[in-house]
Amino acid sequence: MSDDVTGDVSAGMEPDTTTTGLHDVLRAATAAADLAAESDPGTRARWLRAVADALDAAAPVLVPLARRESRLPDARLAGELARTTAQLRLFASVALEGSCLEATIDHPDPEGVPPVPDLRRMLVPLGVVAVFAASNFPFAFSVAGGDTASALAVGNAVVVKAYPGHLELSRATAEVVVSALDAAGAPSGLFAVVEGFDTGVALVEHPAVRAVGFTGSVPGGRALFDRAARRPDPIPFHGELGSLNPVVVTRGALSARGPELAAGLAASFTLGAGQFCTKPGLVAVPASSEFDAALVAAVPEQAAPMLTPGIRAGFAARAAQVLAVAGVRVLTGRPPAGSGGDDGPVLPLVVEADVATVLGATDMLLEEAFGPLTVLVRYADEGELAALVAALPGSLTATIHAEGDEDVDGLVRACRAVAGRVLFEGWPTGVAVSWAQHHGGPYPATTSQHTSVGATATRRWLRPVAYQDAPQHRLPPPLRDHDPWGVVRRVDGVLQVPAANGGDAAPGAAG
Structure with missing residues (x-):
């Protein structure tokens, strides 16, 4: 793939977000991420569905902008926008189902070797996620694409670095997303778009950013990957780079x-x-x-x-x-x-x-x-x-x-x-957005073992935390004895699927 980091001729012509502007965006995103991390799955699902509905309604404005900047035909762009809103709704369902959190409870077992204390583990959001929009999918891998949807679904804030060839479309899409999130009651600053080559580099190196999603070329992605690794506090860089297929x-x-x-x-x-x-x-x-x-x-x-x-x-x-x-x-x-x-x-x-x-x-x-x-x-x-x-x-x-x-x-x-x-017996072009999809591969296809398409894309924006012998009121809701969120959990090694997710909430209901 190709993007502005690799020397696209339009790269030097884009108006950079100022250093002060970037700091302001990341300060707001950090505050929003703290609030989003405490939000329940139903709230996050509502945010995502609100964005999907707003993008669908804005199609008559967004598709012509995309055509002018990408040279792609209307039919392709309309279909891609529909895919984009469908994946937003998929991640709303992923948030509600909750198995992405991997909530796991081990009750005390003094007879274990060694003895097992009360241990409760789940995945928690990283905080502020940076996303680099792609050149070849102005909707589905761009401002409101799969990286953004999967990160928001599990309680992160998102700052998107716009692709320089799609600036008008990126700004218009961002306006729709921000407006929809505001109307749905999301924290201010939960989502933002920044512009500029140097801004992208600064974004990767900024201490407020806790992970990066990138879709672009091998040289560009590798340059940013190396910068992410050279930080005083290295962060995950989930890059989709080049693929021979x-x-x-x-x-x-x-x-x-x-x-x-x-x-x-x-x-x-x-x-x-x-x-x-x-x-x-x-x-x-x-x-x-x-x-x-x-x-x-x-x-x-x-x-x-x-x-x-x-x-x-x-x-x-x-x-x-x-x-x-x-x-x-x-x-x-x-x-x-x-x-x-x-x-x-x-x-x-x-x-x-x-x-x-x-x-x-x-x-x-x-x-x-x-x-x-x-x-x-x-x-x-x-x-x-x-x-x-x-x-x-x-x-x-x-x-x-x-x-x-x-x-x-x-x-x-x-x-x-x-x-x-x-x-x-098929051909690789065309990537379904589903629970079982995997879109990734060994380097240089990606810098990560995780997928950028499908339900498990959320795994890129989460990290595990275990609580030992914690009082009930100190635990996150999914780890309490009575989970108010109703997510899929594993208790003493047995998978539990609540009735709301098509199962029986009783321990041992599903193995």
């Missing part, structure tokens, strides 16, 4: 449905001009296949605009690096012109190489190209395929296309080692 096609799958696979690949890697974090960037196919002609026929010849001039320039440079590798051959398309002033649309680009070529140039061919480019890699046998998969960097996804009678257990294990989501 490899696809493996077996001989059986190619023989059974080669043209179908070619059409699916063409649609997936060109979706949104290849500017999806889950775009398949490398596809391993048998060396003897007739896949080329079907893929070339399926790839659209229509050029598409990229999100910003800076992203286009980055794609042109990356494509040139790939094509400079000896042994790489163009199957269809052509690289975009790389001049700084050229901002025209780009054609999809498919190149091919053999495994030896890839393994001899991993620094060039096993890195993400953020744009409509994919690399077909020819493997001669399963030994070559295993060597290729073993060399792959961490990715958000890995996809396997195989027939039911093929033995791919080893391949599944190898893909699991390098990816956070393993797909079968």
Whole structure:
């Protein structure tokens, strides 16, 4: 991915939030975070639903702003805004259900070895969370996106660093969010947006900030990750960076449905001009296949605009690096012109190489190209395929296309080692927002083991605290004998699901 930290040409043109302004925002956020940490799940759910309703109502204003700043079509943006409000409502449900807090009670057991005192543990909010908005999803991974929703759901305050290419949209979205939170009775300062390259760096280094969520490029994310780690008090940096998203096609799958696979690949890697974090960037196919002609026929010849001039320039440079590798051959398309002033649309680009070529140039061919480019890699046998998969960097996804009678257990294990989501008979573009979703992977896909999409995204903004032999009135509500919040808890090793969450509140009701 790309963002202002990596040198997007618009980065130096944005108006910075002043140092005084940033301090004021963080002072208010700190006070709001203290209040939010004491709020009950029903209150936080009401805040999130109020924001979702307000954003839905503001769609006629927000979608045209997003179109002007992102160049994305109205239908895509309207769907993305609907996804954004749906995930706000999902996190309202996550807050109410309460298992994200991991409330756990162990009653005293003097016969234990060693003896067990009264221990009660739960996850508590970190405080002020900084979120860096993404370039390619102006709603869903931006001001009111999943990072913001998941952090608010568990009682944190949020300060968003706006993406420089979406400043008008970011300001308008922030106005909607702040107004909705105020009307819902949320603490003043619970949410804010700041702007500016230097402001983003200062945000990561500010002692009031307790964690960071970032969606962007490997160089930009790594630079901020290192700053977060070098603080006198290092903080978690949950970065989604670059992902190759490899696809493996077996001989059986190619023989059974080669043209179908070619059409699916063409649609997936060109979706949104290849500017999806889950775009398949490398596809391993048998060396003897007739896949080329079907893929070339399926790839659209229509050029598409990229999100910003800076992203286009980055794609042109990356494509040139790939094509400079000896042994790489163009199957269809052509690289975009790389001049700084050229901002025209780009054609999809498919190149091919053999495994030896890839393994001899991993620094060039096993890195993400953020744009409509994919690399077909020819493997001669399963030994070559295993060597290729073993060399792959961490990715958000890995996809396997195989027939039911093929033995791919080893391949599944190898893909699991390098990816956070393993797909079968599908394509990685498109990330459902649900309880079971995981959107993350080994570095450089992410700097964290936690997901940025789905219910468990809340885990990034929480830390555990245990209370020993505490009086009832000193305990947080979910850890008292009679929980007024009614969340899912584990008591003496047995999961309890209250009736409000579809279970029986009695101890031992669910195991």
